[in-house]
Every structure is written in structure tokens, then in C-alpha cells.
Amino acid sequence: MEVESTExxxxxxxxxxxxxxxxSTDKPDTQENNSELPSTSSEDGACSASGPSSSAxxxxxxxxxxxxxxxxxxxxxxxVKRLDSYLNVRKPHYVINLDPAVDKxxxxxxxxxxxTVNYKEVMKQYGLGPNGGIVTxxxxxxxxxxxxxxxxxxKEQDLxxxxxxxxxxxEVFNWSASGxxxxxxxxxxxxxxxxxxxxxxxxxxxxxxxxxxxxxxSILYKYKLxxxxxxxxxxxxxxxxxxxxxxxxxxxxDALAAESxxxxxxxxxxxxxxxxxxxxxxxxxxxxxxGEITRLLPAMSxxxxxxxxxxxxxxxxxxARLLEDDFFQRxxxxxxxxxxxxxxxxxIDRKDTEGMPCLRGVLRCQGRQGKKLGGGSVVLYxxxxxxxx
Ligand SMILES: Nc1nc2c(ncn2[C@@H]2O[C@H](COP(=O)(O)OP(=O)(O)OP(=O)(O)O)[C@@H](O)[C@H]2O)c(=O)[nH]1
Ligand SMILES: [Mg+2]
Numbered sequence: 045m046e047v048e049s050t051e052x053x054x055x056x057x058x059x060x061x062x063x064x065x066x067x068s069t070d071k072p073d074t075q076e077n078n079s080e081l082p083s084t085s086s087e088d089g090a091c092s093a094s095g096p097s098s099s100a101x102x103x104x105x106x107x108x109x110x111x112x113x114x115x116x117x118x119x120x121x122x123x124v125k126r127l128d129s130y131l132n133v134r135k136p137h138y139v140i141n142l143d144p145a146v147d148k149x150x151x152x153x154x155x156x157x158x159x160t161v162n163y164k165e166v167m168k169q170y171g172l173g174p175n176g177g178i179v180t181x182x183x184x185x186x187x188x189x190x191x192x193x194x195x196x197x198x199k200e201q202d203l204x205x206x207x208x209x210x211x212x213x214x215e216v217f218n219w220s221a222s223g224x225x226x227x228x229x230x231x232x233x234x235x236x237x238x239x240x241x242x243x244x245x246x247x248x249x250x251x252x253x254x255x256x257x258x259x260x261x262s263i264l265y266k267y268k269l270x271x272x273x274x275x276x277x278x279x280x281x282x283x284x285x286x287x288x289x290x291x292x293x294x295x296x297x298d299a300l301a302a303e304s305x306x307x308x309x310x311x312x313x314x315x316x317x318x319x320x321x322x323x324x325x326x327x328x329x330x331x332x333x334x335g336e337i338t339r340l341l342p343a344m345s346x347x348x349x350x351x352x353x354x355x356x357x358x359x360x361x362x363x364a365r366l367l368e369d370d371f372f373q374r375x376x377x378x379x380x381x382x383x384x385x386x387x388x389x390x391x392i393d394r395k396d397t398e399g400m401p402c403l404r405g406v407l408r409c410q411g412r413q414g415k416k417l418g419g420g421s422v423v424l425y426x427x428x429x430x431x432x433x
Contacts, residue, residue, distance in 0.1 A: 114241030116212030122332035130357035137205035186222035283329035
């Protein structure tokens with residue numbers, strides 16, 4: 045299938061083509077990273093301490109994509125930085141920044157959305173506020189995600205992990221067009237897991253905890269990908285209360301008992317509805333700040349069968365890989381991975397189907413065997429600033 049040239053895929057302003065670049069750290073690394081983990085970045089940007097592997101070993105290799113999502117300020121970027129630091133001298137990996145509005149990133153990124161989309165220009169050009177600007181920037185970037193996949197495909201044999209940091213605005217991934225496009229394209233190409241970072245400090249109120257769970261539930265069911273909840277900031281408070289609430293319905297009801305208002309009644313009903321969801325997720329406590337991590341708990345339903353034991357962030361990444369394998373073997377979603385398809389931009393139009401001026405990326409999806417599965421379009425209207433799929 046032909047893919048549009050990069051030049052044509054560009055939007056008039058605010059975007060440039062996707063480039064591979066080992067971006068130097070904007071922020072100096074903190075104590076723990078530098079001292080214990082000297083950088084071994086290779087020329088092409090992959091961080092690896094492992095020696096050259098045999099060609100047979102190389103053939104089998106498929107990097108695991110880890111998409112890090114979570115509420116604003118939950119610690120996604122710090123978590124990515126921590127994972128990057130642990131893997132630096134151990135496993136070859138790339139980090140990709142998908143947050144267009146971040147000022148500085150504390151890790152070395154292989155691809156950075158900020159090199160492709162100018163978030164401030166997008167705001168100006170489409171008359172958007174900060175949140176609309178982030179959503180639209182991500183949507184624009186997603187129309188070029190094919191180029192990202194092409195860049196990654198050149199390096200995939202040398203990589204163990206590809207880690208994605210995402211914007212604070214979780215709705216960018218959850219409700220806009222770009223999330224499904226990016227996650228779908230990745231999952232169709234590589235084993236992919238979602239790590240949902242939950243701030244344990246901010247979730248001690250049962251109702252806030254429930255809001256967080258509703259978000260994570262909608263992400264799990266939307267993407268149907270292996271899912272881990274990383275209960276972050278356990279250096280400040282233990283995540284035991286959250287794990288108890290997750291796995292023991294009565295504990296959560298007791299915590300709610302103190303309050304009787306409309307919101308707590310609603311939360312009580314929701315917790316009943318979410319029991320099924322809870323049985324499908326794995327969770328562990330982490331501190332992106334100190335590197336502390338607890339055991340990655342298997343879901344209650346399969347507690348006897350699998351055990352993901354986590355000692356450090358490297359093991360976390362390995363556990364994530366185990367979980368990915370296991371997920372597709374167990375779940376009725378086994379076909380999901382095969383039917384998900386990488387998309388490519390088939391055509392760029394300047395008008396929508398009714399002749400309105402817009403930027404319209406016509407996408408085509410292919411199965412892994414090259415079988416045509418379908419298509420769709422991503423449309424950006426200049427005048428309305430609306431963006432749909
Ligand atoms: N104590 C403690 N603080 C943390 C931890 N992880 C992150 N933080 C702090 O939480 C704040 C937010 O962290 P970020 O990593 O920027 O969070 P984020 O989710 O990437 O934020 P956005 O991208 O803006 O949504 C920072 O001040 C971090 O230092 C942790 O494990 N423990
Ligand atoms: Mg961040």
C-alpha cells in the first residue's frame with residue numbers, strides 16, 4: 045500500500061514530519077539515575093548494556109510497547125523516567141514522548157511529538173484553548189503515526205521495550221480519535237500493555253478512588269489490552285488501602301459507610317458494577333520517585349495460576365511482558381491482536397465529503413497478513429476547530 049509522502053502529510057502550520065532523534069534530557073537527571081546507572085546510549089539512540097545478540101535471537105525479538113496513562117499529575121512522566129533509568133544499563137529500549145505541551149522531559153526520547161507538532165501554533169491556527177490544543181496536536185500526530193511505525197520497524201529487532209509517555213489530559217487518549225489510532229496501530233504491530241498510573245495520595249477518599257477506577261475501567265474496555273494499575277507515590281502513603289478496596293468489596297463498603305449522601309450511594313452502586321472489572325486487572329504499588337515497588341498482584345480470579353513477581357522496575361517490565369502473553373492466551377480476545385490492523389494514510393484531502401474545507405486523512409487498515417480490513421478518516425476543520433474520526 046502506498047503511503048503519502050511526508051511533505052503532503054504535513055499540515056499547513058504547526059506540524060513537521062516525524063523525526064527520529066535521541067533528544068538530550070531537558071532536565072538534569074536526579075541523583076539515583078546518574079550514580080547507579082551510567083548511560084550506555086548507542087549511536088542510534090537505543091539504550092542498551094547487553095552485548096551483541098546472535099542472529100537467531102535477534103529474529104525472535106519483538107519489543108513490548110508500554111503505554112503509560114493516568115490522571116494529570118499522577119506521576120506518568122516520573123514513572124517513565126524511572127523505568128527508563130532502570131532499563132538503561134540492562135535492556136535496549138526507546139522512550140517516546142506524546143505530550144505536546146510538556147516543557148521539559150526528564151528522559152532521553154527517541155521520538156518526541158514536540159519535534160513534529162507545534163502545540164502553540166496549533167492553538168493559534170485553530171483558535172483553541174490549551175486542552176483543545178493538546179487534543180488537536182495529538183490528533184494531528186496520529187495521522188502521521190504510520191511514519192512512527194516505520195521508524196520503529198527499522199529498530200525493532202534491537203529493542204526490548206518501547207515506552208510511551210502521554211499527556212496529563214487523559215481524555216486525549218480516552219475520548220479523542222488519536223488514542224484508539226495510536227494504541228490500535230501499536231497493538232497490531234507489537235505486543236502492547238497499558239500501565240495506568242494511579243496517585244495513591246489523592247485517592248484515599250473512596251469517591252475519588254471510584255472516579256479513578258471508572259476512568260481506568262473505560263480505558264480497559266475501550267482498548268481491550270493487557271492492563272496494569274501502578275499505584276504510585278507509595279513513598280508517601282502505603283497503597284494497602286487501595287489494594288484492599290480493589291479486592292475486598294466489604295472493605296470498600298466500610299470506607300463508604302461513614303458517608304451517606306447521594307454521591308456515596310452512587311459510588312456504592314458503582315462498586316458493585318465494577319466488581320467484574322476488578323477481577324480482570326492487575327495492580328501493584330510503586331514509587332516512581334524512590335524506585336520502590338511492590339509485588340504485581342495477579343487478579344483474584346487467576347491468583348493461583350500466574351504470579352507476576354516484581355522486584356524492581358526491570359522486573360516490572362518483564363512482568364508486563366508475561367502479562368501480555370498471558371492475556372491473549374486466556375481471554376476470548378485472542379483474535380483481537382490479529383484483527384487489529386496497522387493503518388496507513390491512503391490519501392490527504394482538503395475537503396470533507398460535503399465539500400467543506402478541512403484536512404482529511406483517509407486511512408486504510410490492513411491485517412498482519414496484508415489482508416485489507418477496512419478504513420476510515422480523520423477530519424480536522426479549520427474554521428470550527430472540530431476534529432473527529
Ligand atoms: N513523592 C512522590 N512524588 C512523585 C512520585 N511520582 C511523581 N511524583 C511527583 O508528582 C508530580 C507530578 O509528576 P509527573 O511525573 O510530572 O506527573 P504526570 O502524570 O506526568 O503529570 P502530567 O503530565 O502533567 O499529567 C511531580 O512533582 C513529581 O515529582 C512518587 O512516586 N512519589
Ligand atoms: Mg507528564
